[in-house]
Amino acid sequence: GENVEQHPSTLSVQEGDSAVIKCTYSDSASNYFPWYKQELGKGPQLIIDIRSNVGEKKDQRIAVTLNKTAKHFSLHITETQPEDSAVYFCAASTGFQKLVFGTGTRLLVSP
Amino acid sequence: KAGVTQTPRYLIKTRGQQVTLSCSPISGHRSVSWYQQTPGQGLQFLFEYFSETQRNKGNFPGRFSGRQFSNSRSEMNVSTLELGDSALYLCASSTSGETQYFGPGTRLLVL
Numbered sequence: 001g002e003n004v005e006q007h008p009s010t011l012s013v014q015e016g017d018s019a020v021i022k023c024t025y026s027d028s029a030s031n032y033f034p035w036y037k038q039e040l041g042k043g044p045q046l047i048i049d050i051r052s053n054v055g056e057k058k059d060q061r062i063a064v065t066l067n068k069t070a071k072h073f074s075l076h077i078t079e080t081q082p083e084d085s086a087v088y089f090c091a092a093s094t095g096f097q098k099l100v101f102g103t104g105t106r107l108l109v110s111p
Numbered sequence: 112k113a114g115v116t117q118t119p120r121y122l123i124k125t126r127g128q129q130v131t132l133s134c135s136p137i138s139g140h141r142s143v144s145w146y147q148q149t150p151g152q153g154l155q156f157l158f159e160y161f162s163e164t165q166r167n168k169g170n171f172p173g174r175f176s177g178r179q180f181s182n183s184r185s186e187m188n189v190s191t192l193e194l195g196d197s198a199l200y201l202c203a204s205s206t207s208g209e210t211q212y213f214g215p216g217t218r219l220l221v222l
Contacts, residue, residue, distance in 0.1 A: 032209045043115075043201050043213035044154075089154065093209055097144045098167050101154035 002027040004092050006102025013080050014110055021105045023090035024072040030092040033073050034099070035064060038087045047088075048075070080109045112138055115204050115214030123220045129190040132217045136183050136204030143185040144211060145177060148199040160185055161207065189219075197221045 003026040013019050025033075031052040036044035050057045050064045050073065057064050061080075066073040077084060087106050091099040116135045124130050136143050145157040156169040160179035177187040183204075189196055199218050203211035 034210070036213070041215075043215045046210065046212060049210060091154075095209070097142055097159040097161075097203075097205060097209065097211060098156045098169070099144075099146075099154075099211065100156070103153050 002030060002092055002094065002100040004090060004100050004102045006090050006105060008105060009103065010106045010108070012108045012110065015080060015082060017080055019077045019080050019084070019107055019109075021075045021088055021090070021107075022072060023074070023092075023102050024070075025092040025100075026071070027092070027094060028068075028071065029094045031095070032093040033064070033066060034091050034093075035062075035075050036089045036091065038089065038104075044089060077107075080107075082109050082111050085109045115202055115212055117200075117202050117214040117217050119217060120215065121218050121220075123222065124192050125222050126192055126194060128192050129188060130192060130219060131186055131188045132200055132202075132219075134185045134187075134202030134204075134214060136185070136202075137212060140204035140206055140212075141183050142205045142207060142211075143179055143183065144203045144205075145185070145187050146201040146203065146213075147171075148201055148216070149197075154201070157187065192221045194221050 006023045034049035038044045063076040087104045090102040118133045142161045144159040159167040163179045174190045179185045199216045201216045203213045205211045
């Protein structure tokens with residue numbers, strides 16, 4: 001079955017710096033790749049997603065890139081702010097609403 | 112629109128008991144998925160329902176079951192609880208497509 005690896009497990013940056021989180025997937029049939037942000041005591045919140053027919057997608061300070069050949073995708077956050085501090089999860093899906101999640105990245109943005 | 116709601120938010124049970132968790136999807140969403148989140152195993156897919164039919168199932172024992180009602184609300188049941196069932200149980204809803212929106216979760220503690 002699908003396996004998703006996520007790195008790094010923790011990431012500390014200064015406010016205003018950029019943060020990059022990387023994921024790789026194993027199943028070449030995966031065609032949907034969402035990213036979620038989870039704050040303490042809350043459920044995961046969808047922040048951006050990308051489909052396999054698109055190489056890059058941007059939404060204000062957040063962007064996601066997808067390399068289907070290498071089977072990896074990345075989340076880029078620019079101009080980080082303290083409120084960006086949270087755990088971020090990548091996921092992959094081949095369909096039927098079954099998301100396979102990475103292990104999460106704890107992002108800490110220091111003022 | 113109101114988001115995904117889950118009840119109860121917190122639950123304490125003892126080994127051997129059974130538990131039922133409830134999820135109300137976003138209005139108009141007909142797909143409901145369930146996930147288990149633990150520190151050790153991360154986020155794992157349990158099952159997905161669409162129009163009262165289970166379309167997909169993860170690798171969990173038969174003690175974990177679910178159902179969906181005609182109004183798209185869903186319940187999941189865990190019978191003969193084990194200590195290892197302590198987790199955050201998350202429900203996510205979507206239209207018939209892939210984008211899933213999560214609720215706040217039900218935190219289950221098994222003593």
